[in-house]
Amino acid sequence: MFCTTSVKYFPIPCEVLAIMGPSGSGKTTLLDCLSGQRHIDSGSVFLNREPLSKKWRRRIGYVLQxxxxxxxxxxxxxxxxxxxxxxxxxxxxxxxxxxxxxxxxxxxxxxxxxxxxxxxxxxxxxxxxxxxxxxxxxxxxxPLLMLLDEPTSGLDSHSAISLMKVLKRYAQLEQKTIVISVHQPSSQMFHMFDKLLLLHQGRTAYFGDVHNIYRHFEDIGVTIKPHYNPADFVLEQLKSHPDIREKLFIAAKESHGNYLNRNCITSSHNHQQTSDSEAKGKKQVDSILIDDIINNYYNHRSKRHLHQYENLHHTTGGCQVEEDEEAAQHLVWCAADSQSNFSSCASSDCHSYSAGSGPGHSEDDDWLSYPTSFHTQFCVLSSRNFKEAKPRMLSKLNWFQTIGLALMAGAIWFQLPRTEEFLHDLQGWMFFSQTYWMLFALFGALNSFPSEREVVSKERRSGAYRLSAYYLAKMCAELPLVITLPTVYLMISYPMLGCTSIKLFFLMLIFLLINTIVAQSVGFFIGACCMDMNVSITLSALYTLATQLFGGYLSSRIPEGLSWIRYTSMIHYAYQNMQILEFREGAAIGCGSPSSYEICKQQSTEFIPYEEILKAQNSTSPLWLNTLILMMFFLVFRCLGYAVLRYVRCPKKT
Structure with missing residues (x-):
């Protein structure tokens, strides 16, 4: 690597760097800083001589704990x-x-x-x-760089060793740089690491080869006991003895300067051997030199760029870097203040294997944008969302609840006579059906985004897909699921009421489903705004109950200044639509004896005109207007839900 005072740590391909320290020493914070998931108070992180940005974060594999x-x-x-x-x-x-x-x-x-x-x-x-x-x-x-946050925590000794063997083999075969944080490894696992970074409260106590840890401690007057787990001994000394801890900090700072100078001299000396190595087809990955960049770059890129690197090395003497963007394009390095706490991101230098060298990666810069098109993202996410949501939305419990409720509703309102005496019962079935499926869809959607928040945030940080593709896929994938149960309910209960018209059945079904998906839209919006389920339920209950109370369905004594609240309720328009369809398209309602409708009293008519029934319910809006308002509800709340996820609930650095 280039020898600069702002660069400190040098993990290279085919090696595993372990970050070790007591709890609270800053291991996870360091990895968060290097992956770009945490704000840095001071210092900076660079990859390819560019500040760590979204396009570079997509080339870092970060395995969370x-x-x-x-x-x-x-x-x-x-x-x-x-x-x-x-x-x-x-x-x-x-x-x-x-x-x-x-x-x-x-x-x-x-x-x-x-x-x-x-x-x-x-x-x-x-x-x-x-x-x-x-x-x-x-x-x-x-990925260019693999960061793993305590992947062995919670595993038994055998599983942890097996996992480390897999990572070690992968690093060697694929020539990858792997950085792993570990709390208290076993002796066998400890000796599987190539390099060790020892931390305490964000400060460096040791960095170097694992096999040099014994000599390093002997230099400060501490001898690691034989047949003693060196990881346990190191952590014990670091946490229990303040004097030894301060000596370690001083020794680490001094060895850092010697380490840089030694690599600068060795880089200049070994540069003459690079061309011979290349001619023999051998790869030099055993030292931390600028020659490693040249060798890897030569194996996976054109000779023209290699010539630029060689010229750069000759002109700089291996210790300084000119502003040659093309020559340094594939250099990967991270810089920060070496003595800062890891809230300031302790610095590290991470050289890694070329992005284009792995299988399936082209030699262009397509990876700087999303790896797949919007259409592909939409199709894949739709399939995944459907599989994930189906067991939840069409569970056995929901099937049992729907069929049981449909049978009960059909039994209560079984074969209702079409007369004025039973008009209120028929309206009660319509109000119950609309209200139940409105509440079912609304409350069912409240937990949709909160339950997926962590997964989606992780995938969005990695640059896997666009938020718009995820949102649209979720809406489309869950649509057939959200309309299945209301359809089954209506297929069972409505014929039991005495409906024989196929046309009327499908019209009633269409408007019941419209009300259901509009309610789902409101639930999505509230759930996206309030990631706390208790708050979401409280707000949803307050909204639905208020619109029912002030809608005039339960009481006719509504204050004049609050009667407008009914127009903010989706149930108001959906209920009106069902009445219009039922009384206009269905069988006529016979006048009672005596009748409460003036037209039946003044004119000896046998049936009540549907306009009079709607007028008695204060239902004066036409069918098309109610439908238009419902669709506006649908569009507005779907757009608001996307806006909240896009600008309010977007993954942010901590």
Missing amino acids: EEIFFPQLTLRETVVYTALLRLPETMPRAEKMRQVDHILEALELGCCQQTKFGDYLNRGLSGGEKKRANIACELLTN
Whole structure:
């Protein structure tokens, strides 16, 4: 790497760097800083001599400590959807599936790939399998740099060692740089690391090769006991002895300067051997030199760019860098104040394998934008959302509830006579049906976005897809699910009332479904605004109950200044539409004896005109106007829901 005073740590391809320290030492914070997921108070992080930006974050694989996945999807489905979203559009689907099979085999996940992730209610994958699945989704994209936050926590000793063997093998075979934070590894695992970064409260206590840790402690007067886990001994000394801790800080700072100077001299000395190595076809990855950049760059890029790197090295002497953007385009480095707390992002230098060298990655800059088109994102996300939402929205409990309620409603209002005496009963069925499905869809949608927030935030930070593609896919994928149960309800209960007109049945169904999807839109909006489920339920209940109370359905004594509230209710327009259809298209309602309608008293008519029934219910708006207002509700709340997710609930740096 280039020798500058602002560059401190040098993980290179084929090596595993372990970040170790007591709890609260800043391991996760450092990884957050390097991945661009946390604001930096001071210092800066650069990749390819550019500030860490969204396009570069997409080339960093960051495996979080928590396994954030959809519990209803199987392991293979999750990895396949990740491959379809994050691998390049130009790669054939068959090649993507081969990549999936290769990753699952490499991580020893073949035997459990058809198992669901599960949650606290339904058992699924084990802890170790979830850890490896988390890693598999990041390895698919062949990232420049792999960051793993305590992937072995919660695993037994055997599982942790197996996972480390997989990561070690992957780093060597794929020539990847892997940075892993670990709390308290076993002795066997400790010696599997190539380099160690030891932290305490954001300060560096040691950085260097793992096998040099014994000599480093001996230099400050501390000898690691034989047959003693060096990881346990180091952490114990670091946390229990303030004097030793201060000596470690001073020794780490001094060794850092010596380390930089030694690499500058070695880089200049070994540069003469580079051309011979290339001629023999050998790859030099055993030292932290600028020659490593040249070798990797030569193996995966054109000789013209290599010549520019060689000229750059000769002109700078290996220790300074000129402003040659093309020559330094593929240099990966991170810089920050080396002594800052990790809220200021302790600096690190991360050279990594060329992005174009892995399978499935083209030699152009397509990865700077989204890897797939909007159409592909929409199709893949629609399929995933449908599979994820189906068990939740069409659960056995919901089927039982819908069929049971339909039978009860049909039994209560069974074969209602079409006379004035039973007019109120018929209106009660319409009001009940509209209100129930409005509440069912609204409250069912409240938890839709909050339950997916963590997964979607993680995927959006990685640049997997556009928010608009996710939002539109979710709306379309859940549409057939949200209309299924109301359709079944109406198919059972409405014929039991005595309806024999197919035309009227379909008209009633259309407007019942319109009311349902409008209510879902309101639920999406409230759920997106209030990620707290208790707040969402409170606001939804307040809104729905207020519109019913002030709508005049339960009381006719409504204050004049508050009567306008009825016009903000979707149920007001949906209920009017059902009455218009039922009384205009259905069988006529016979006059009672005596009748409360003046037209039946003054004119010896047998049936009540539907206009008189609607007028008695203060239903004066035509069918088309009510429908138009409902569609406006639909569009406004869907757009507001997207705006909230786009500008308010977007993933932000902490």
